[in-house]
Amino acid sequence: MSNLLTSLISTAQALGVFERALEVSQNNVANVSTPGYAAQRMLLHAAEFDPSTGLIGGVQAGEIETARNLYAEQNVRRQCESLGYYTELAHSLAAVESYFDVTGQQGIPAALSNLFQAFSAWSVEPGSLPAREQVMQRAGELADAFHQVAEGMARAATDADRQLRQTVDKINQIGQQLYEYNVARRSGGMDDAGLDTKIHAALEELSELVNISVLHQTDGSVTVLIGGQSPLVIGASLYRISVQFDLPADPPPIYAAAPAPARIVASEGRDITSLVNQGSLGGLLEMRNQVLAPLAGDAYHAGDLNLLAKAVADRINELLTNGWVSEGPPPASGVPLFTYNPASDAVVAQTLALNPAANAQNLAAISPGPPYVGNGVALQLAELAEPRRQQDMINGYSYAAFFGRLAGSVGSRLADAEAYRAFRADTTAQARELRQQLSGVSLDQEAILILQFQRAYQANAKMLSLLGELTEAVLGMIR
Amino acid sequence: MSGEIAMPVEHLVEAQQLLQKVQALAAAPSPARLEKSQSLLEEALRQMQLLRTQTSEPDFQPTPAFAAAAQTLQRQLQHTQRLLEQANLFFEGWVRLKASLIGGYDAHGNPAPAEEIRRGLAEA
Numbered sequence: 001m002s003n004l005l006t007s008l009i010s011t012a013q014a015l016g017v018f019e020r021a022l023e024v025s026q027n028n029v030a031n032v033s034t035p036g037y038a039a040q041r042m043l044l045h046a047a048e049f050d051p052s053t054g055l056i057g058g059v060q061a062g063e064i065e066t067a068r069n070l071y072a073e074q075n076v077r078r079q080c081e082s083l084g085y086y087t088e089l090a091h092s093l094a095a096v097e098s099y100f101d102v103t104g105q106q107g108i109p110a111a112l113s114n115l116f117q118a119f120s121a122w123s124v125e126p127g128s129l130p131a132r133e134q135v136m137q138r139a140g141e142l143a144d145a146f147h148q149v150a151e152g153m154a155r156a157a158t159d160a161d162r163q164l165r166q167t168v169d170k171i172n173q174i175g176q177q178l179y180e181y182n183v184a185r186r187s188g189g190m191d192d193a194g195l196d197t198k199i200h201a202a203l204e205e206l207s208e209l210v211n212i213s214v215l216h217q218t219d220g221s222v223t224v225l226i227g228g229q230s231p232l233v234i235g236a237s238l239y240r241i242s243v244q245f246d247l248p249a250d251p252p253p254i255y256a257a258a259p260a261p262a263r264i265v266a267s268e269g270r271d272i273t274s275l276v277n278q279g280s281l282g283g284l285l286e287m288r289n290q291v292l293a294p295l296a297g298d299a300y301h302a303g304d305l306n307l308l309a310k311a312v313a314d315r316i317n318e319l320l321t322n323g324w325v326s327e328g329p330p331p332a333s334g335v336p337l338f339t340y341n342p343a344s345d346a347v348v349a350q351t352l353a354l355n356p357a358a359n360a361q362n363l364a365a366i367s368p369g370p371p372y373v374g375n376g377v378a379l380q381l382a383e384l385a386e387p388r389r390q391q392d393m394i395n396g397y398s399y400a401a402f403f404g405r406l407a408g409s410v411g412s413r414l415a416d417a418e419a420y421r422a423f424r425a426d427t428t429a430q431a432r433e434l435r436q437q438l439s440g441v442s443l444d445q446e447a448i449l450i451l452q453f454q455r456a457y458q459a460n461a462k463m464l465s466l467l468g469e470l471t472e473a474v475l476g477m478i479r
Numbered sequence: 480m481s482g483e484i485a486m487p488v489e490h491l492v493e494a495q496q497l498l499q500k501v502q503a504l505a506a507a508p509s510p511a512r513l514e515k516s517q518s519l520l521e522e523a524l525r526q527m528q529l530l531r532t533q534t535s536e537p538d539f540q541p542t543p544a545f546a547a548a549a550q551t552l553q554r555q556l557q558h559t560q561r562l563l564e565q566a567n568l569f570f571e572g573w574v575r576l577k578a579s580l581i582g583g584y585d586a587h588g589n590p591a592p593a594e595e596i597r598r599g600l601a602e603a
Contacts, residue, residue, distance in 0.1 A: 067580055071573055423558060426506050427565045433507040434569055449510065450570050456513030457567045460501075463520035464560050467494075470527040471553045474491075477534055478546045 064443060070216060072435035073200050077207035077214070079428040081278035084208040086421035088283025092160060093291065093414040099152040100407035108403050111145035112312070114138045116385035123378035126365035133360045139316075139337050143352045146309045150350035153296035153305065157259060160288040164243045164262055167209055167281045171232070172240045174206045178224060179238040185220035186236065211278035227275025230266045239267040253299035258346035260299050261289045291413065295406065297346030304406050306348040311394050311402075313338035313352060316381060323364030323377035334364020334377070487539070490530035491548040497523040498555040505562040513563075 101107045118138040122131040181199050184192075199222060203214055206224070215223040217235070224233040231239045247253050247260040248271070262285060264273045273289075276282050289298075297303025317336035325332040335358050341351035367376020385400070387393050394402045438446065497519045504516040533539065541549075 064577060064580055067576065068573060071576055075569055075572075419554075423561065426502070426558070426562055430506050430508065430562065430566055431569070434566065437509060438573075450574060452510035453508065453513065453570055454567070456510050456517065457508075457563060459517050460513055460520060460563055461560070461567075463517060463524060464556060464563070467520065467524055467527060468553075468556050468560070470524070470531060471549060471556060474527075474530065474534060474549050475546075475553060477539075478541045478549060 068438060068446070069435075072431075072438055073203070074214070076428070076431040076435055077204060077212070079424060079431040080204055080207040081211045081282075083421065083424035083428045084279040085277075085283040085286070086417050086424055088163075088280040089286055090414065090417035090421045092156065092283070092287040093410065093417055095159070096153065096156050096292070096295075097410050097414050099149045100403075100410045102404065102407045102411060104400070104404075108142070108145045108149060108308075109400055109407075111138070111142040112400050112403070113385070115142050116382060119378060119381035119384070122363075122365065123375045123382045126375040126378050129360055132363050135337075135363060136354070136358070136360050140354050142312070143338065143354060146305070146349040146352045149305060150296060153292055154350070157288060157292050157296070160284050160292065161243075161245060161262065164281070164284050164288065167284060168241055168243045168264070171206065171209050171281065172238075174202050174209070175224070175232045175238050175240065177202050178206075178222060178233045179236065182221035182233065183236050190220040207279065209279045210276055210281045226266075226272060227277070229275055230270070230272045241266055241272070247299055251300070255297065255299055255302060255346035256344045257341070258297050258299050258344055261293060291410075295410070296349070299346070302345040303349070304402075306346055308394065308399060308402055308406075309340065309349040309352050310345060312399050313340060313348070315384065315392060319377050319380050320364045322367075324366040324368050325362050325364045327366065331366075331368065332362070335362050337363070487530050487533045488542070488545045488548055490526045490533070491545065491552055494523040494526045494530075495548065495552050495555060497526070498552065498559060502555065502559050502562065505559055505566070508563065508566040 099107065101109060104110060104113065115135070115138040118131070118135045122128070122135050125131050178199065181195060181202065184195055185199075203212070203222070203224070206212055211227055212232070213225045213228040215225070217223060219235070221235045222233065223231070223235070226232050226241065230241075231237075232241065233239070242265050244263045244265050245260050248263070253260070262273070263271050264276050264281070264285070266272045273285060276285055292298075293301045293303065295304055297306045317338055320334040320337055323334045325334055336355050337358050339351075339353050339355045340348045365375050365378045367373040367380070369376070373379070384392050385398070387398050390396070392398075397405065437449070441449065501516040501519050501523075504512040504519075534541075
């Protein structure tokens with residue numbers, strides 16, 4: 001009797017499994033045109049047979065193919081995260097790059113060059129009113145050029161802030177969807193392939209926005225952790241994130257009147273900015289906090305643009321105020337050419353202006369010495385174009401060269417971001433293709449596929465290596 | 480490339496075009512596609528060997544266009560190499576994961592050795 005019962009149980013179990021396999025096949029046929037649908041396949045394998053211990057044999061649904069699907073899905077998400085990051089970074093950097101002209105024909109480098117030429121012309125004719133007026137005009141143009149770049153940076157920061165808010169809203173919306181899918185899963189949708197497809201599509205969309213870790217729970221729900229640590233969705237609970245732009249108390253801000261860095265905050269109030277390093281949210285944070293802030297300044301960075309504006313203004317003002325407008329008696333001292341808000345080094349570029357008290361008549365050309373030189377100050381100002389003294393430079397670079405380095409660094413970051421974006425676009429397409437290739441393939445077929453792939457890969461890799469050597473040899477001849 | 484002798488830069492351009500095709504195949508890599516890309520790479524290699532012969536001539540003077548084409552080719556090669564490596568890493572990762580799913584881990588935390596996996600698969 002026992003044997004008969006065992007046999008019946010085993011048969012019933014086998015039928016159940018085959019019925020389930022049939023459902024899976026039907027689902028695959030029904031969803032053949034559904035975008036993102038991964039064909040499901042029931043893996044049938046023998047269950048252990050040992051009647052003495054109650055193990056009745058038969059077949060059971062396996063888990064390896066499910067694990068493979070999850071692995072392929074995860075691979076797609078990793079590529080999407082990186083693609084989202086570089087797409088956003090390349091897009092944001094392209095908007096900023098136009099303010100950093102490397103040709104020297106416009107913007108700050110052109111304005112600097114024009115001012116130094118005006119100083120040079122003035123040094124030839126220190127008493128010439130037109131030469132002095134030209135200095136005033138060129139100085140005003142330099143201040144305007146700094147404003148334009150500072151305003152451009154401020155606009156880029158405002159755009160980044162708006163996009164950060166939109167991206168965070170979108171992340172919370174997808175989190176809400178996943179929460180609803182989890183509820184549906186727990187309410188009997190465990191084997192609903194359509195729901196499965198929706199969950200994977202939502203996770204893929206989310207991974208373009210932020211780096212996530214996904215854990216598939218035994219009740220069918222998904223746990224989503226931002227940066228592998230901070231929960232967004234756990235079962236039937238949603239933990240919304242937010243973006244904040246207020247100054248944190250710790251560390252205390254260094255520069256007054258400057259914007260705060262953007263921070264991503266978890267629902268319980270914890271700062272999780274450092275966990276977000278991929279997806280478009282990661283790209284926006286990188287742009288806002290790591291590119292714009294060191295360039296244009298924030299509460300914790302003076303900003304290289306401000307450093308340059310301050311160095312130029314301070315040095316020109318110092319030379320002019322140490323000089324004389326006339327010998328007198330008594331001798332009349334020069335006045336500063338530029339003013340800026342001295343309260344914060346992080347706002348110099350945007351507040352740089354011509355000193356209202358300065359005019360063509362009170363520009364100090366005379367260096368009282370000793371030795372006394374009638375056009376000494378004008379000469380020293382003209383030498384700023386090609387400086388020889390450390391006090392006329394920033395970290396050993398002329399003002400124009402310092403700006404050139406800033407422009408070069410923006411251009412180089414943009415070129416890198418675009419190259420990585422192109423590469424990640426290809427690897428994302430590849431990951432989707434690989435997911436499709438493996439979907440529904442039996443483990444036996446898979447083993448053959450991998451073996452064939454690896455053989456072909458090695459042959460290709462060897463060929464590419466030879467090609468690389470030949471190309472390197474050709475490039476070696478050019479260098 | 481008819482009967483006429485190609486200019487050095489033409490070999491580079493030909494190799495670039497072949498590499499573009501290889502890149503498209505590598506974006507959706509399957510054993511069949513990789514076999515196809517292998518024949519394209521063989522042709523690219525032949526072009527580069529012809530180029531090397533020409534550039535070894537003492538009167539060869541690289542033009543800016545030649546230098547730019549060589550640099551583009553190098554970037555394409557790196558891109559293609561990384562793309563193929565990415566696909567290979569995917570399969571390698573899955574093989575390791577599958578090994579750990581079937582045979583567990585050894586005492587050092589590495590996926591189970593091949594013997595364990597074969598046993599596991601035989602039991603399944």
